[in-house]
Amino acid sequence: xxxxxxxxxxxWFGRIPTCFTLNQDEVTEREAEPYYxxxxxxxxxxxxxxxxxxxxxxxxxxxDVEEMWFEYEGTPLKWHNPIGLLFDFHASNSVLPWSITxxxxxxxxxxxxxxxxxxxxxxxxxxxxxxxDALKHKSQVVNDMQKKDHKQLxxxxxxxxxxxxxxxxxxxxxxxxxxxxxxxxxxxIYQTTSDRPFIQKLFRPVSPEGSVHTLCDLLKEMYxxxxxxxxxxxxxxxxxxxxxxxxxxxxxxxxxHLSHPDNFLHICVLPVPSD
Amino acid sequence: MAxxxxxxxxxxxxxxxxxxxxxxxxxxxxxxxxxRLLEKTSLTKGILxxxxxxxxxxxxxVSSLLHxxxxxKKTTGELAYQxxxxxxxxxxxxxxxxxxxxxxxxxxxxxxxxxxxxxxxxRRVETVQEDNGTLKRNYDELLELQRREEMKxxxxxxxxxxxxEDLIHLKTQAAxxxxxxxxxxxxxxxxxxxxxxxxxxxxKVTVDSCSSAPTSRSTSPKSDHQQDSTDGGHVRRFRSLSAxxxxxxxxxxxxxxxxxxxxxxxxxxxxxxxxVRFSSSxxxxxxxxxxxxxxxxxxxxVRFSSSxxxxxxxGTDREVKLWEVRSGSLTHRSTLDGSTEGITCIEFDPAxxxxxxxxxxxxxxxxRLDDSVPKLTLTGHSRKVTAARFTGCLHQVxxxxxxxxxxxxxxxxxxxxxxxxxxxxxxxxxxxxxxxISGHFDSKIRVWDSRALRCVQELLVQGKVTSLDIGSDxxxxxxxxxxxxxxxxxxxxxxxxxxxxxxxxxxxxSDSTKAVISPDGCxxxxxxxxxxxxxxxxxxxxxxxxxxxxxxxxxxxxxxSMSGEYVVSVDKSRRAVLxxxx
Numbered sequence: 001x002x003x004x005x006x007x008x009x010x011x012w013f014g015r016i017p018t019c020f021t022l023n024q025d026e027v028t029e030r031e032a033e034p035y036y037x038x039x040x041x042x043x044x045x046x047x048x049x050x051x052x053x054x055x056x057x058x059x060x061x062x063x064d065v066e067e068m069w070f071e072y073e074g075t076p077l078k079w080h081n082p083i084g085l086l087f088d089f090h091a092s093n094s095v096l097p098w099s100i101t102x103x104x105x106x107x108x109x110x111x112x113x114x115x116x117x118x119x120x121x122x123x124x125x126x127x128x129x130x131x132x133d134a135l136k137h138k139s140q141v142v143n144d145m146q147k148k149d150h151k152q153l154x155x156x157x158x159x160x161x162x163x164x165x166x167x168x169x170x171x172x173x174x175x176x177x178x179x180x181x182x183x184x185x186x187x188x189i190y191q192t193t194s195d196r197p198f199i200q201k202l203f204r205p206v207s208p209e210g211s212v213h214t215l216c217d218l219l220k221e222m223y224x225x226x227x228x229x230x231x232x233x234x235x236x237x238x239x240x241x242x243x244x245x246x247x248x249x250x251x252x253x254x255x256x257h258l259s260h261p262d263n264f265l266h267i268c269v270l271p272v273p274s275d
Numbered sequence: 276m277a278x279x280x281x282x283x284x285x286x287x288x289x290x291x292x293x294x295x296x297x298x299x300x301x302x303x304x305x306x307x308x309x310x311r312l313l314e315k316t317s318l319t320k321g322i323l324x325x326x327x328x329x330x331x332x333x334x335x336x337v338s339s340l341l342h343x344x345x346x347x348k349k350t351t352g353e354l355a356y357q358x359x360x361x362x363x364x365x366x367x368x369x370x371x372x373x374x375x376x377x378x379x380x381x382x383x384x385x386x387x388x389x390x391x392x393x394x395x396x397x398r399r400v401e402t403v404q405e406d407n408g409t410l411k412r413n414y415d416e417l418l419e420l421q422r423r424e425e426m427k428x429x430x431x432x433x434x435x436x437x438x439x440e441d442l443i444h445l446k447t448q449a450a451x452x453x454x455x456x457x458x459x460x461x462x463x464x465x466x467x468x469x470x471x472x473x474x475x476x477x478x479k480v481t482v483d484s485c486s487s488a489p490t491s492r493s494t495s496p497k498s499d500h501q502q503d504s505t506d507g508g509h510v511r512r513f514r515s516l517s518a519x520x521x522x523x524x525x526x527x528x529x530x531x532x533x534x535x536x537x538x539x540x541x542x543x544x545x546x547x548x549x550x551v552r553f554s555s556s557x558x559x560x561x562x563x564x565x566x567x568x569x570x571x572x573x574x575x576x577v578r579f580s581s582s583x584x585x586x587x588x589x590g591t592d593r594e595v596k597l598w599e600v601r602s603g604s605l606t607h608r609s610t611l612d613g614s615t616e617g618i619t620c621i622e623f624d625p626a627x628x629x630x631x632x633x634x635x636x637x638x639x640x641x642x643r644l645d646d647s648v649p650k651l652t653l654t655g656h657s658r659k660v661t662a663a664r665f666t667g668c669l670h671q672v673x674x675x676x677x678x679x680x681x682x683x684x685x686x687x688x689x690x691x692x693x694x695x696x697x698x699x700x701x702x703x704x705x706x707x708x709x710x711x712i713s714g715h716f717d718s719k720i721r722v723w724d725s726r727a728l729r730c731v732q733e734l735l736v737q738g739k740v741t742s743l744d745i746g747s748d749x750x751x752x753x754x755x756x757x758x759x760x761x762x763x764x765x766x767x768x769x770x771x772x773x774x775x776x777x778x779x780x781x782x783x784x785s786d787s788t789k790a791v792i793s794p795d796g797c798x799x800x801x802x803x804x805x806x807x808x809x810x811x812x813x814x815x816x817x818x819x820x821x822x823x824x825x826x827x828x829x830x831x832x833x834x835x836s837m838s839g840e841y842v843v844s845v846d847k848s849r850r851a852v853l854x855x856x857x
Contacts (some may be wrong), residue, residue: 003288033313034749036306038299058317071842097302220568242298243290249283 007257012162016087019096026104032059040160041241042261044125045070045077046115047158056102062105064131069112071101072099076111080124085266088239093273104183122154125142128262131154132186133172133203136263141172157261165261172263173256179223180212181205181252187265189222199223201204201250205252215254216247226269239268256273265269337459353413366387369651376621383820453612500801503620557793559810560854564603564841565827567851569596574845575787576621576832583838585644587630588851589618595632597644600841605853609640613649619787620703631665631672639674641686653684655691661787662704666711666725672709673725675701681713683728695728697721702786703742703762714740714754718784720764734771736762742789746796751813753799755790761781761799763792777810780816784829784847802830808844808854825852 015038022032035055039048046068053068070077072090077100081089091098106115115121133142142150142189149168175182183203188198199222205213218224219238226236227247237244240258259265330835372542427459443694499703570590577588586598588604595611595618616635629650633639641651653663658678670686677700683693699717706712710731711723714737722732738758745752745766748831752764776799784804791800798819806826812819828848835842842854 005282007288007291010288010295013299014291014295015299015303017306033316034314036302036309038306047802055313096298097306129441163749241291242294243287245290246283246286253284 004257008166009162011044013163014084014241015039015085016041019097019099020049020056020070020102021099023101023103023105026060027060029061029065030059032056039087039098041082041087043083043157043160044081044121045079045083045086047121048083049119052102056104060104066104067107067114067116068192069103069107071103072098076108077196078112079115079121080113082260082262083191084241084268085261085268088160088242088265089192089270092237092239092242092268092270118158122158125154125157125262126150128264129172132259132263135186136172136175136182138183141174142237145171169261169263179206180210182255183197185213185218185251185255185257185265186263187218187251187255188266189219189269190191191223191269192271203251205250205255213251214248215245215251218251219247224271234272237268237270237272239270240265298788316634323489338374356389364692365413366596371641380662394770398443409462427535456612457819499695521720533591539703550613557795557798557835559798559819560822561820561844561856562854563852563856564855565605565853566606566825568592569598569605569845569851570849572617573847573849574831574851575617575619576789577834577843577845577851578621578623579834579836579841579843580623580627581625581837582627583840584834585623585627586834586836586843587621587623588843588845589621589632590849593617593634595621595630595642597630600746600836600853603853603855603857605711605843605851609644611647611649613642613652614638614640614648622664624665629667631663633660633674635659637676637678639672639684641664641672651689652684653682653689653691656680661702662705662713664706664711666706668725673706675705675713677701681711682726693728695723702740703789705743705752707745712743712745712752714743716740718756720752720754734764739786741783741786742832744789744791744824746792747794748796749793751796753790753792755783755801757783757786761801763799774816776816778809778811778821780805780807780821781809785831785832788829789832790831791835793835794839798835800835800842801824801845802828802833806830806846808833808842810842822854826850 018037018039020035020037022028022034025212028030033055035052037048037052039045049068049070056068057065069099070079070157073087077086077089087098113120130139130142133139145168150201152164152168155161156168182205187203188200191197202223203218203221207217215238216227226238228234228236238247240254245258247253255265287315293588294573352802357819365423384563401806403410428477469496472560477563508739532695541603569588570592570596572591573797574588574590577586579586584600585608586600587595589595593612593616595614597611598605599608601839611630611632614632614634614636618634620633621630622632623734628644630644631639632642636659637654637656637658639653640649641653642649644716653672656674656676656678658676660674660676662675664670664673666683672690674684676682679697679700681697681701681704682691683695685692697713697715699715701713701715703714706713706725709725711720711725711728715721715724718738718740719739720734720743721730722734723729723825724731736754736756737760738756740754740756742755743752750765750767752766754762754764756762759777763776767770780803781801782804784802788800789801792813793799793800797813800808800814802808805823807823808830809821826844826846826848827850828846830844832847833842833844840855843851844854845851
């Protein structure tokens with residue numbers, strides 16, 4: 001459907017206006033100007049912040065520079081999560097642009113993974129794809145692909161080429177029609193109220209009785225608290241890509257259209273802001 | 276279901292749009308401008324820092340300035356050279372431009388010419404279209420005309436069919452009429468016979484001898500017949516005895532009659548009556564005594580009997596009519612029918628009891644004058660019979676036909692006794708004592724020995740021979756040809772002197788036009804295609820008289836009475852005219 005293609009495009013080209021400011025404690029030769037950037041939601045922080053790094057290097061002495069990391073309101077941002085997820089999870093109800101503090105010292109080894117080069121991001125990204133395909137097709141599709149197809153997926157993401165990426169990703173989204181969907185839906189549910197990084201379980205897109213599973217069914221199974229109970233005001237938002245899909249949306253369709261490039265459906269469950 | 280599907284999908288699409296509006300579109304321009312601004316400020320900062328660094332090192336600046344000055348001079352020279360080069364290039368370009376302009380002008384004029392040609396062609400197209408229009412109109416008119424003509428043709432065909440039907444109807448009526456006529460006649464004869472028989476039965480008969488068996492009913496008819504034919508006395512006895520059974524008798528009589536007719540055509544007493552030929556002086560007719568419509572269709576033949584008291588006419592209507600010639604008028608006496616096609620030729624026998632006719636139905640017919648049923652029908656020719664004549668010999672007739680044969684018939688046996696094949700259509704025949712003379716379409720008159728039918732002489736004439744006539748003294752032969760010339764040939768001796776007779780306006784109307792010699796041999800008479808009778812004087816060779824205005828169509832035959840008193844002419848439009856000098 002034409003609408004579905006538009007949805008894919010909108011998901012791919014989703015942007016977040018961001019203001020990078022240098023941490024006050026950093027030693028500089030002169031005052032550092034803040035740097036503004038539109039970050040792609042589906043990409044990774046360390047993949048798109050070369051300019052930020054260059055900008056701040058200008059005002060710093062080379063000997064003061066260590067590995068760059070980002071922090072929002074005291075929370076280090078995990079670069080291995082997609083940017084959209086980071087924003088939705090940490091800052092979805094704050095004022096735009098998203099203000100991120102840039103650090104070049106005191107790397108929080110306990111909270112963050114090191115990211116010495118893009119190949120680390122690529123490895124992480126590909127492992128995500130493989131994991132998702134293991135859930136969807138028992139890894140059959142990704143294993144049948146050639147090396148260059150894997151490379152094309154990565155290059156598509158790295159260079160922000162929608163058509164290049166989807167030419168290959170399309171195959172990962174196929175499924176036998178008689179089964180009505182993937183074997184299992186690759187999803188992760190992120191929550192603010194728990195220390196667990198995310199919920200991830202096996203969940204089929206179609207119930208044993210043959211009816212289609214919806215987002216509501218998934219939450220009922222994984223996180224029943226998130227569902228609004230009768231007569232009470234809504235307590236939780238279920239956010240994917242910065243929007244709240246209706247709970248009756250079929251899970252299979254969501255997985256095909258609202259998944260991140262790593263083929264996972266990253267769902268944030270956030271408490272409704274109390275202002 | 277579909278509506279529900281649409282709802283969640285539409286919701287997602289709407290939300291995404293809303294999200295992009297809030298987070299993306301509002302900020303993208305702002306951020307772009309900020310980045311640009313940032314770059315510019317950093318650039319100016321860089322330059323400023325550079326200049327401050329230069330000011331600090333004054334010494335080196337003079338030499339560097341000199342160096343810069345040299346550099347600038349060099350670049351000025353280079354630039355001047357470049358200017359020259361560019362000017363040259365401009366000149367070249369201008370030339371090129373001029374060329375282009377000239378070409379443009381030429382093209383413009385060419386375009387103008389092409390436009391003119393196009394306009395001319397358009398005009399021609401218009402005229403041709405107009406012509407086509409007129410042609411089309413003409414064609415339509417012609418088409419209309421054709422349609423009308425076709426309609427007319429169709430009407431005509433329908434009318435033709437109607438006429439054909441009428442004709443067929445009339446034919447069947449005529450046949451029915453003929454049948455009823457025959458029936459009536461046979462019934463009348465039967466009635467007559469009955470009456471005779473009754474009178475015979477009533478009359479008392481005295482039987483002298485009682486030798487014959489009274490129970491003659493058992494006698495076989497054949498033996499009776501034989502007896503009858505041999506002995507007259509037996510006949511009487513037979514009649515008287517069988518009077519009690521008239522029906523059987525009548526059937527016998529019938530049989531007997533038929534046999535007589537079939538085998539012995541002429542009774543002896545008829546044949547004994549020989550003609551007495553006399554030649555009274557002919558008188559040239561001057562006016563028409565009577566004009567009458569003698570037949571229902573065209574008349575082909577006319578003939579006087581030797582006594583001059585009877586006239587016979589034969590026509591395409593298949594009938595031979597007998598007329599009494601009395602005191603200057605013709606009175607219908609009887610009609611002889613039996614031919615199935617038109618009559619072509621008629622002749623009375625020399626004694627005046629019988630009449631012989633040739634017919635289109637490939638036969639010749641013989642009637643007795645008192646019986647309208649033909650006594651004899653001579654069949655054998657394969658095409659129409661054009662002439663039938665009594666020969667000088669007893670019981671013989673000779674016929675000529677379009678099948679190129681001449682046949683000799685024995686009337687007693689009613690059979691053809693001789694057939695001669697000739698190379699041409701025979702149109703007429705005449706007979707004299709020992710010879711038969713025939714006229715042909717190959718412009719030849721042939722003389723035959725009448726016994727052996729061997730050709731003894733051939734006379735050449737100028738055209739198709741349409742008729743022949745022989746003088747009563749058998750010395751002169753008249754032939755009429757299609758070259759509009761009558762020729763009189765002297766049959767005496769070997770010389771065969773010929774005299775031609777022509778006249779202005781005389782035209783032989785058909786292939787069977789018949790001309791005659793007057794009984795005294797002094798005049799010739801012939802009918803012309805213009806409807807006038809022409810009479811020539813033999814002794815002077817000039818036209819004696821011309822009798823016009825009585826016929827409306829081509830005259831087919833003329834006849835001159837033996838008494839010399841009357842001439843009768845007949846034409847193709849049913850009219851017969853009796854001429855005389857009275």
